[in-house]
Amino acid sequence: MATDTTDHSLKKHLQDWQPGSVVIVAVLVFALCVALYAAVRAPRHMQTGPEAKSAAPLVADMSPVMPWNPVRTVNPVPEVLEHREGPYTLRPDAPMLESDGAFVSVLGNGLSPERFYISKHSNDKGFQGGDWVPENVSTGPDGLRLDVTPTGDPKKPYALAEVQVIGTYGYGRYETIMRPAKGSGLVSAFFTYTGPYFGKPHDEIDIEFVGKDTSIVELNYFHNGKTGSSARIKLPFDASEEDHLYAFDWMPEGISWYVDGKLIYQTPENDPFIPDNPGRLVISNWTGKKELRQWHGDPDFGDRGSAYYSCISFTPLGENTRRCADIFKEGAQFPAPLD
Numbered sequence: 142m143a144t145d146t147t148d149h150s151l152k153k154h155l156q157d158w159q160p161g162s163v164v165i166v167a168v169l170v171f172a173l174c175v176a177l178y179a180a181v182r183a184p185r186h187m188q189t190g191p192e193a194k195s196a197a198p199l200v201a202d203m204s205p206v207m208p209w210n211p212v213r214t215v216n217p218v219p220e221v222l223e224h225r226e227g228p229y230t231l232r233p234d235a236p237m238l239e240s241d242g243a244f245v246s247v248l249g250n251g252l253s254p255e256r257f258y259i260s261k262h263s264n265d266k267g268f269q270g271g272d273w274v275p276e277n278v279s280t281g282p283d284g285l286r287l288d289v290t291p292t293g294d295p296k297k298p299y300a301l302a303e304v305q306v307i308g309t310y311g312y313g314r315y316e317t318i319m320r321p322a323k324g325s326g327l328v329s330a331f332f333t334y335t336g337p338y339f340g341k342p343h344d345e346i347d348i349e350f351v352g353k354d355t356s357i358v359e360l361n362y363f364h365n366g367k368t369g370s371s372a373r374i375k376l377p378f379d380a381s382e383e384d385h386l387y388a389f390d391w392m393p394e395g396i397s398w399y400v401d402g403k404l405i406y407q408t409p410e411n412d413p414f415i416p417d418n419p420g421r422l423v424i425s426n427w428t429g430k431k432e433l434r435q436w437h438g439d440p441d442f443g444d445r446g447s448a449y450y451s452c453i454s455f456t457p458l459g460e461n462t463r464r465c466a467d468i469f470k471e472g473a474q475f476p477a478p479l480d
Contacts, residue, residue: 216222216447236393238311238419243462248285252278252304258426260303270428270440271299277426278302284451285319287426290444299440302448303425309335311419312458316388316426316465317348319424320449323381324442326428327352331453335420342366344416346396348387352446353438355381359396360389360406362416369414372406374398384451386469389415392458402466424450 246256261271277288277300287302310333321329332347347361356379361371378385388399395408395415408415426448428440454464 173198183358237418237458239309240313240419241308241312241455243313243454243456243460243464244306245452245463245465245467246306247452247468248280248450251280252285253267255430256307258305260305264297264301268429268433269301270430270433271297271301273303274300276300276305284449285424287322287329287424287450289322289426289428289442289446289450299428301425301427303423303427305456306422306453308421309339309419310422310455312391312393313460314388314390314454314456314458314464315346315422316386316452316454316456317424317450318384318386318452318465318469320382320384321355321380322348322352322426322442322446322448323355323379324440325353325438326434326440327442327446327448328425328427328429328437329448330423330427331426331450333391333416333422334376335418339420341418341420344418344420346389346391346416348389348398350380351437352381353381354443358387358400358405362396362408362414364414364416367414369412370400370409374400374405376400378478384449386466388466393417401469401471411461422453424448424453 244256246253252259259275259278261275263272264270271289271292277290279286279288285304287304288300289302290300292298292300314335315331319329319331321327329350329352330347331347332349334345335341336343336345339472341406343363343366345361345363347359349359351357351359356376357373358376358380359371359373362369386399386401387460389396390399395410395412397404397408398406426446428446429437434440452465452468454466456462
């Protein structure tokens with residue numbers, strides 16, 4: 142005879158709570174949906190857990206792309222200006238920062254060791270996807286080339302390139318003639334920086350290009366490690382195709398960025414995040430670790446991704462010295478790649 146092993150003692154209890162359980166389950170499902178919706182809609186900085194920790198810090202709150210000639214913006218953009226403006230004028234009470242003097246360097250003349258330092262150090266604790274390698278910095282008659290190249294080492298898959306201007310620089314006009322690297326995963330930069338390594342808080346002003354879309358220029362600035370009102374500007378050209386003149390004015394009251402003499406962005410009035418510590422002037426070409434790929438894309442640039450620089454200059458606030466705008470000509474400064 143077959144034995145019935147079913148536990149009939151549970152049936153009555155199940156039947157007793159079954160109608161009420163429908164209501165409970167419905168309430169729980171509704172609450173779960175609300176929680177999931179709130180988590181998806183929450184700002185990135187409020188999220189926790191492994192996903193938030195691995196996310197690229199600059200991606201979630203990335204500024205929207207602004208058109209080249211915005212109809213209305215928080216910070217007005219005036220008419221096109223000449224490549225070179227008139228002399229600086231200083232307010233009588235303008236504060237000043239300790240700074241090295243003016244310079245203009247036509248990079249086709251080579252890199253003087255008294256003026257430039259070619260970075261050579263590991264990035265084990267940084268966000269870059271490899272080390273700074275002097276061999277990836279090349280000079281030629283037309284200027285400087287900074288390369289990113291694959292290494293074949295899974296721990297440090299790429300070799301990067303960076304050049305620093307020796308000294309520290311404060312308020313004034315910063316200019317470069319450059320052509321950023323083209324290719325997903327690449328970041329070409331022209332920026333000022335200081336931080337804990339120099340015994341200062343993190344202050345920085347950036348002009349950056351992400352190689353996956355070189356028709357957009359990214360403008361950032363930091364004071365005491367906190368970012369200000371960054372911007373991403375849509376250019377009317379592909380910046381990787383020929384050289385252009387890029388510049389920013391750093392003043393006590395704010396920062397203004399220019400492309401080919403045209404003012405494209407200004408910081409808001411009374412911005413508390415304007416840097417006030419002098420820093421190094423740096424140019425670089427790099428790719429980041431995996432957590433940054435949401436921002437700059439997966440590396441896809443073949444055996445070499447190259448950024449070109451033919452001039453960099455600094456004019457202290459209140460002065461009107463020779464600078465890159467004086468030698469800039471429309472069109473490519475590099476008619477052919479440096480090989």
